[in-house]
Amino acid sequence: MPILNKDMTLCISLSARPSNNGTRFHNHLYEQLGLNWIYKAFAPTDLAQAIAGVRGLGIRGCAVSMPYKEDVIALVDVMDPSAKAIDSVNTIVNDGGRLTAYNTDYTAIEQLLRNNAVPTDYSVWLRGSGGMAKATAAALRDAGFTDVTVIARNEAAGRSLAKLYGFKWLAEVPDAVSSGTAQMLVNVTPIGMAGSMAGGPDADALSFPQEAVDAAEVVFDVVALPAETPLVRAGRAAGKTVITGAEVATIQALEQFVLYTGIRPSDEQVRAAEDFMRAQ
16 A cells, blocks of 8 residues: 555545445555555544535545435435435545445345345345345345335334335244244344444344244345354354355445446456455
């Protein structure tokens, strides 16, 4: 990485629980490609001031994570169709003070469902109702999934998300013994997430009951930190097809990198950056 200098281009991420995933991925690619760029993660205390800083300081790109993916909508100038279609933002690009919002989460979810050849007639439990849940629900709907149940304690958000995509809603995960289970489980909540310095309150929790994991065919945890969440470990132990948040993180970060720099790295360069990201 070049020594810090006045001509260096800055990209950042904003999250309540910053990790080094994006920092390591982007900075490794900058170094491989000889770019005079640097990437830094932040936990903002004031989101509006943080976005004003992006604009006023000429920060080129800004990744947006939980819980800010919907709150930033009012703070940008343009909503790209990828973000406008689902009212959720995970990427902001600054062109001379004009902030355009995108969503690369959708792309990542769509690619992973396709790459893992998940049958679209599978029943799905989608746990969560925030910005990432919107991207996931949209990808499921657009891929052809119809038997989807949104599980969210926030009734207003859960019902709204389910209605938007023609899915069902439940407040709690059903009792798998009495009511059956789903063929694919998707966790889009912070359950199982570890913080950058310490675990979150549910870092060791399983986002779905073990009996639901045992009965499922596919287990998909969108949580990226750690790469092996309790749900991922349970899915692997049960011999299920497992899709991880680390995979989501790689694809969405790659698409962000392209939006920021205008450069699409080679597959080999992406694999090297991904290995460096996961080696922390």
